Amino acid sequence: MATVTYDKATRVYPGTEKPAVDQLDIAIEDGEFLVLVGPSGCGKSTSLRMLAGLEDVNGGAIRIGDRDVTHLPPKDRDIAMVFQNYALYPHMTVADNMGFALKIAGVNKSEIRQKVEDAAKILDLTEYLSRKPKALSGGQRQRVAMGRAIVREPQVFLMDEPLSNLDAKLRVQTRTQIAGLQRRLGITTVYVTHDQVEAMTMGDRVAVLKDGLLQQVDSPRNMYDRPNNLFVAGFIGSPAMNLVEVPITDGGVKFGNSVVPVSREALAAAADKGDRTVTVGVRPEHFDIADGEGGGEGAAKSLSKESKDAPAGLAVTVNVVEELGADGYVYGTTDVGGADKKDLVVRVNGRRVPEKGSVLHVVPRPGELHVFSTSTGERLAD
Ligand SMILES: Nc1ncnc2c1ncn2[C@@H]1O[C@H](COP(=O)(O)OP(=O)(O)O)[C@@H](O)[C@H]1O
Numbered sequence: 536m537a538t539v540t541y542d543k544a545t546r547v548y549p550g551t552e553k554p555a556v557d558q559l560d561i562a563i564e565d566g567e568f569l570v571l572v573g574p575s576g577c578g579k580s581t582s583l584r585m586l587a588g589l590e591d592v593n594g595g596a597i598r599i600g601d602r603d604v605t606h607l608p609p610k611d612r613d614i615a616m617v618f619q620n621y622a623l624y625p626h627m628t629v630a631d632n633m634g635f636a637l638k639i640a641g642v643n644k645s646e647i648r649q650k651v652e653d654a655a656k657i658l659d660l661t662e663y664l665s666r667k668p669k670a671l672s673g674g675q676r677q678r679v680a681m682g683r684a685i686v687r688e689p690q691v692f693l694m695d696e697p698l699s700n701l702d703a704k705l706r707v708q709t710r711t712q713i714a715g716l717q718r719r720l721g722i723t724t725v726y727v728t729h730d731q732v733e734a735m736t737m738g739d740r741v742a743v744l745k746d747g748l749l750q751q752v753d754s755p756r757n758m759y760d761r762p763n764n765l766f767v768a769g770f771i772g773s774p775a776m777n778l779v780e781v782p783i784t785d786g787g788v789k790f791g792n793s794v795v796p797v798s799r800e801a802l803a804a805a806a807d808k809g810d811r812t813v814t815v816g817v818r819p820e821h822f823d824i825a826d827g828e829g830g831g832e833g834a835a836k837s838l839s840k841e842s843k844d845a846p847a848g849l850a851v852t853v854n855v856v857e858e859l860g861a862d863g864y865v866y867g868t869t870d871v872g873g874a875d876k877k878d879l880v881v882r883v884n885g886r887r888v889p890e891k892g893s894v895l896h897v898v899p900r901p902g903e904l905h906v907f908s909t910s911t912g913e914r915l916a917d
């Protein structure tokens with residue numbers, strides 16, 4: 536077991552100007568499960584391959600424990616990698632596939648057999664050891680690929696989208712299995728995915744990348760509750776956080792015909808940048824519904840300062856209702872005062888969903904508001 540440190544690690548591919556990974560700084564703890572997540576092309580695989588030694592590092596360093604591995608060949612790094620396509624040898628049995636790296640390393644036959652059998656037991660593969668990969672299901676092949684990494688007892692596991700070839704249901708099962716297995720074995724793991732749900736459910740911590748730049752490294756809880764910037768705010772969470780540019784007024788922001796209080800610090804920080812608006816983020820579950828059908832968690836406080844007649848809050852016209860059983864999601868449009876209508880997603884009680892075409896009045900719950908600088912995208916105060 537070991538820590539893993541990316542120390543301003545940079546990769547510039549030959550013939551390109553812009554780094555694919557730009558001064559990546561992450562200190563991964565011994566035994567930690569760290570997930571690298573971000574949209575396609577953001578540099579996840581490059582980051583992992585740099586750690587594996589499959590990609591040159593053009594600046595900075597990478598350390599495993601105290602060892603500087605920046606320029607070591609892959610075989611000297613004591614890591615094992617699981618790829619998206621599993622890369623099993625089709626002509627070999629499951630047992631031979633799992634033991635292959637040990638055989639190459641000159642480990643004796645009985646020891647290989649013991650390690651393969653132990654791993655097979657953990658992975659529920661014992662009865663398949665003499666089969667060829669083509670006679671296995673996708674999920675079983677995935678476990679063989681895991682087994683091949685486990686038998687090597689490496690200091691670090693590296694996994695690049697290992698679940699993306701599985702169907703949705705199996706993916707959910709397997710992610711629980713992998714996370715459980717990792718915790719049991721306690722081997723430091725760097726796991727790459729483009730799927731933020733996978734990242735949030737599996738990782739001890741999650742690192743979000745965009746355009747080769749690290750945006751935030753945090754626990755799933757903090758990532759959700761305190762996203763550092765607009766990108767992370769929009770990327771983490773499904774349905775995504777609603778992000779609305781609103782004018783700053785006295786003591787808060789103007790949200791339709793309501794004034795929603797915002798911390799003094801946040802408003803001062805926006806004013807310092809010369810901004811007259813801030814971009815407010817509200818998760819779909821953080822609206823109070825002020826009237827009518829589909830009432831969420833109790834009546835909203837009226838924050839209206841301008842109108843005594845109209846219900847407080849933003850009038851949202853319901854376009855689509857997605858009923859998921861326990862919850863419903865309202866996809867609607869609203870007028871926030873700008874030139875354009877704004878799309879909003881609001882979570883409602885699944886047993887009391889509003890009708891299409893009806894109008895809901897919603898108010899963001901003040902304590903649950905995220906405030907970002909419109910000009911820089913960064914989070915303002917708390
Ligand atoms: N061998 C390569 N040569 C040049 N550019 C590459 C190479 N591999 C990847 N890239 C570029 O580097 C960026 C990051 O790629 P990658 O790490 O594969 O992203 P991800 O795994 O997050 O989808 C992308 O813009 C991609 O086009």
Ligand SMILES: [Mg+2]
Pocket residue numbers: 579580581
């Ligand atoms: Mg990739």
